Amino acid sequence: MHATAAPHRSKPALSFWQIWNMCFGFLGIQFGFALQNANVSRIFQTLGADMDALPALWIAAPLTGLLVQPVIGYLSDRTWTGLGRRRPYFLAGALLASLALVAMPHSPTLWIAAGLLWVLDASINVSMEPFRAFVGDQLPVAQRAQGYAMQSFFIGLGSVIASLLPWLLEKAGVANTANPGQVPDTVRYAFYAGAVVLMGAIVWTVLRTREYPPDTLDAFDESAPLDRPPLERARAIRFGLLWLTIGALGLAGVAWQNLPRELYLLGALLAIYGVALLALAASKRDNGFTQVMTDIYAMPLAMRRLALVQFFSWFALFAMWIYTTPTVTAVYYGSTDPASADYNTGANWVGVLFAAYNGFAALAAIVIPWLARRFGLRGSHLLNLALGGLGLASIPFLPNENWLLLSMLGIGIAWASILSLPYALLSDSVPARKMGVYMGIFNFFIVIPQLVAVATLGYALKHLFAGDPAKVLVLGGTSMLIAGLLALRVPEPVSHRVQG
Structure with a gap:
């Protein structure tokens, strides 16, 4: 593919190897992300964190995504350099994430580890967000499910290797235990390897792909126009006051009832959204803030309905990432002491399980384009999420730890679907010139x-x-089943509707 290709009504189809090269960088991104997911709770507990404090320490991951992805999406829509539109962000994020991976296992205190998680997750988001838009930029509508499925394949492959690394290193003779407050060598060496793989995979994609210039990309735009008018100022004021009031009442209620301080976060988010709407109504200038806020209001119908699907899907995943290690080590290994050999053996087995579900996801990604053609995007997503919900809810109830691989099969199928089909549904419904910002806004619902x-x-x-952390996993499985049912409400793109 050449960046100077003459405009056509539809983008030319890309070959298998062109799609391979443009998605290969996700191998590195997910390598770092999988190391984070499988090992950060272990690092936090090693440094003295209580189990019920783990969600608060993990707050870096969602907050950095909330702040970083819409900004990077907006900026990358308006960037054009010698490296193109999206690729400069791939490189910058990869460099910062690699440095954070090297530093995190050496954290001397819990709070330094939490701070490094902020840096790591923000940097991964800087690279990840433009990759989602990159597929929409480069591929015609008919190939987008294939493109996002290829990303899922690399996500699965990278996660398999990354999640297995501590276990493999232990088998190779590397120390899997350490003095209290010290991260084991198996985890440290795995993070070093992650830094190398992350940087190398991103560099491969940067060097082996090209991008359409903005004018050419606009000429190719195949998306339907947005189905909602710009936000009226009076409406923005009404809704701004409403959300500000709800948020303020929520904050007051948390303080009055002396509820956990983490609940302040929800009230604050609602209040901040209300303030942002009021600022939009008061603004007399067209700038990045007003454009992003207006785009949030003008979200297409498919995106608004996908928001609920994503909410219940990612609530389930976050519950799994936080509480699988405490559940498996307690239920199947009989230990809650992070310094014990049994706990660390169980934690390594969780790494194997996470590798397994990502391996199953890589295999499922090969089948997903066929499923989408046969059952449509919505029907396929319902089936896949139902299997994932059953797998997640079953984790505490199986005969022994080896049976957990069966749970991982269902979770892996759902994971591949979550990483591909919602993006295929979304990219068909937003204009090319706003692909980056809408992919960033879509991240709100993650x-x-x-x-x-x-x-x-x-x-x-x-x-x-x-x-009992096992009950949190059952709650997560139920949430994923709800997400599957809600997928049926999302409009099916014409190019993917089941014929006959």
Whole structure:
């Protein structure tokens, strides 16, 4: 593909290897992301964190996504350099994330580790967000499910290797235990390898792909026009006051009832959104802030309905990432002491399980384009999420730890679907010139459920589930089943509707 290709009504189809090269960078991104997901709770507990404090320490992941992705999406829509539109952000994020991976296992205190998680997650988001828009930029509508499925394949492949690394290193003789407050060598060396893989994979995509210039991309735009008019100032004021009032009442209620401090986050987010709407109504200038806020209001119908699907899907995933290690080590290894050999053996087995579900996801990504053609995007997503919900809810109830691989099969199928089909549904409904900002806004519906999880799961664990993390996983499985049912409400793009 050449960046100077003459405009056509539809983008030319890309070859298998062109799609491979443009998605290969996701191998590195997910390598770092999987190391984070499988090991950060372990690092936090090693440095002295209590189990019910884990969600609050994980707050970096959703908050950085909430702040970073819309900004990067907006900026990358308006960037054109010698490296193109999206690729400069791939490189910058990869460099910062690699440095954070090297530093995190050496954190001397819990708070330094939490700070490095902010840096790591923000940097991964800087690289990840333009990759979603990159597929929409480069591929015609008919190939987008294939493109996002290829991303899912690399996500699965990278996660398999990354999640297995501590376990493999232990088998190779690397120390898997350390003095109290010290991160084991297996985790440190895995993070070093992650830095190398992350940087190398991004560089491959940067060097092996080209991008359409903005004018050419606009000429190719195949998307339907947005189906909602710009926001009226009076309406913005009414809704701004409404959300500000709800947020303020929520903050007052948390303080009055002496509820957990994490719940302040939810009230603050609602109040901030209300203030942002009031600022939009008062603004007399057209700038980045007003454009992004107007785009939020003008979200297409498919995106508004996908928001609920994403909410329940990612709430389930966040519950799984936080509480699988405490559940598996307690239920199947009989230990809650992070310094014990049994706990660390169980934590390594969680790494194997996470590798397994990502491996299953890589295989499922090969089948997903066929499923989308046969059952449509919505029907396929319902089926996949139902399997994932059953897999997640089953984790505490199986005969022994080896049976957990069956749970991972369902979770892996759902994971591949979550990483591909919602983006295929979304990219067909937004204009090319706004692909980056809408992919960034779409990340709100990944971030918000994670923030809700941060604000509520610790409280639920302590006060509703009697400190039993297994019950949080059952809640997560139920949430994923709900997401599958809600997928049926999302409009099916014409090019993907089941014929006959």
